[in-house]
Amino acid sequence: MDFLLLILGLCLSWGLLQALVYIANRGKSNKVGKLPPGPRPLPVIGNLLELGSLPHRSLAKLASAHGPIMSLKLGRITTVVISSSSMAREILQTHDVTFCNRMSPDSVTAVRHDELGLPWIPVAPLWRNLRRICNVHLFALKTIDSSQHLRHRKIQELLAYIGKCSETRSSVGIGEAGFSTTLNLLGNTTLSMDLADPTSESAKEFKELVWQIMAEVGKPNLADYFPVLRRMDPQGVRRRTTGYNWRMFDVFDRIINDRLQVREVPGSVRKYDMLDTLLDLVEDKKEGMDLFLMKHLFLDLFSAGTDTTSSTLEWAMAELLRNPEKLSKAQAELEQVMGRGNPIEESDIDRLPYLQATVKETFRMHPAAPLLLPRRAGATVQVGGYTIPEGAQVLVNVWAIGRNLASWKNPDEFIPERFLGLDVDVKGQNFELLPFGGGRRICPGLQLAMRMLHLMLGSLLNSFDWKLEDGVTPETMEMGDKFGITLQKAQPLRAVPLPIKK
Template sequence: MDLLVLMLGLCLSWGLLQALLYIANRGKSGNVGKLPPGPRPLPVIGNLLELGSLPHRSLAKLASVYGPIMSLKLGCITTVVVSSAPMAREILQTHDVSFSNRLTPDSLTPFRYHEHALPWVPVSPLWRNLRRICNVHLFASSTLDSSQHIRRRKIQELLSHVGKCSETGSSVNIGEAGFTTTLNLLGNTIVSMDLADPTSESAKEFKELVWQIMVEVGKPNLADYFPVLKRVDPQGARRRMTGYFRRLFDVFQGIIKSRLQAREVTGSVRKNDVLDTLLELSMEEFQIKHLFFDLFVAGTDTTSSTLEWAMAELLRNPEKLSKAQAELENVIGSGKPVEETDIARLPYLQATVKEIFRMHPAIPLLLPRRAGATTQVGGYTIPEGSQILVNVWAICRDPATWKDPDEFIPERFLGLDIDVKGQNFELLPFGGGRRICPGMPLAIRMLHLMLGSLLNSFDWKLEDGVSPGTMKMGDKFGITLQKAQSLRAVPLPRNSH
């Protein structure tokens, strides 16, 4: 308790000092420009209490009052939130250069992660090199086409696991099954090995570790809003993240060391995976570990949670589920495996995935950006050093853009020329501009494959006692958005009723 009081005292003292300095400097410099409107901040803490446990929803509610561009004071940090497609275009396209760098959470500083990780490193020669490696060697269409056999094998393992559950009449935890499949797909693509056994606890443990990381990065941390507190880490966020980093880095280091030893013994024997590519490019070991962290952490949780939302929405809307299965049956044949080449012939499946991206974007506030220079946006001034949040969740539910925005209606995308590749600012699940997610091409392939395969190979029913009308569809916020209550569904042999 004494420590808590001390921390609160430090927080209040620092906040008061910053407020006085701000007032003094404003008086010296005259007009500093008109900030976007926003709620009146409280002394010292500003608008921190307004965020709540679901900040994407809290900020969307505030935007309905203050408009599509608004400002808040989060401790000492001026934060600008944009909540409409036109404002997102201003940030991500028109002024992309000014807003292309990050405001890095203190919890991401262990092992100098923020200085080497693609999502967080400033735009620089290092960033360009990492981006080029992803675009050319990891996620290029030709590279993904050559690794289709890996995804085909992992999908078959998923269907085998679900089939065993169907035989015993047991339910499937959709999020965990999707996570295991995605983790092993990435494991085989990156290091030519499974990292989780679907029948063991290893995938669950890895999933919990990834979610702990997402929660830690996503929750408010006093050290981010009052920089003087970074030295003491009052909430222990950096200390906990140091442990999470160490656990993952130890796994990656063991894999890299084993590969290097095998090369020394047998010569340069290639497995034609990502690790071989990075070693051939002479990337240093610590850089490889940071890139692996990005690929495994960002690639697993986002994909599996999106799959879980998709199955939940379809089970809650049986008529939409029937439409999706009917298309698969007509185009491919009931029970047959779905191939990547089939996706282009499945417009309703594509529309369903887009609707899930719209309703449940994996990173609802994207990653925070930092104003590199004082910039005019929408008639307002965004001061240099401000934090910029793009509320994709609010944009995707904007009634000015979307009719019945809270309803699951895949049909809205049929015949609509709109995609998720960063050019249509009303639908930005992967972000936009130069910071758009490099793993988007693989994520899109995986989601269509997993969802289409689960729907075409099995019929589904909710567990006893749960009906479409009583399903709980609440969400929980880390830096990503997950379903608050895990979806469990019982697979049935296709076309059995």
């Protein structure tokens, strides 16, 4: 409601001026070429009101009328929306060079994150250095393998917590438990410490900051649609995000300074984690790494890596509880391969095809980032017989692609079996399934995220039986979503863990 009132106020204040500019630009756009089809925009605000509170669904509905490549006017921003795998291939592969850079939201400009944050900076020497650091030092398979024991320990702590809930028949907030565990998995892999310890005040602060940053970045912001308002920051999004980022940096400063002091002690034992690796690069003056850039890298890692993984875990558990026969199949596979109640190792994942299919089906129906991150056209280019002008924002609606009848039979049904024997993965080469994006901007932490997700989901299913809270049945489960930086359940999932029957 507040956002709508701001839009209406903007219309009254700037109507005449913006309408004149709009008319002038419309004439220019016709000279560029034929834009993709789309709904007729209103003066000043364009198609903003058609986005609604669930833009991924609204845009999918519009695409059913206007086609898999569609143009809209969101305020002053020409936006092209992609809703099919063939058009996604054009953007992410054929014309990847043209569309490899980002359209940065105003909130991301806080503390220069648009200039130093890996997901947002242009493809240039700094971006290449950071990608090299990720690929060679942080997310190389050898590096990930060496920290398996840390993730195993965190999973055992998660199971111990759920075991206590099982003893008292208390329900568990799956998303919250997954968030805390993911935060600790990343914390131990990168910093060799827990960041979601409920007994630690600094850990509580860290967890709350992560939530607040994600909430701000995911909010609709007038400054993104009307660049003239960026200096004013009318909704205070950039101001609040700046405060949260600096508080996050303060947490990183304390952790980094503590590690630097330990490293100065003669005979101190190295942790051989990501923090030690990055500090080595800083001290050796390699890869252009410095302490400020390191904090931006950590900000991306913890902001992007926690909520996406925990929300996918929550959706997977919700779909399995909603489809008891699929839950039984997943648990039967685990029992046959692992033995009921036995711990799961990361090396076991390849022997669990139904578990892998369940994760893929969850990604198809509930991609964590339904519109990926916005891209910017670096030049005017022809795609699908239409012109995408230089500077246009491009959104790839992977939620719509996952529900596209041309690619998927019965797309609104949860059917993990569709992936059994199907050579489709999530590594950006199969454009029907793009939860991590594609092209050169594909998520660098893909391998680590996949390991954590399979490990958590498989452990929950193999260590406990599960039931919905009293009064909730599979038929009455609330499966609505809410849009933000990640696609979350509108009503968080709570389920009761039960002792397994061996």
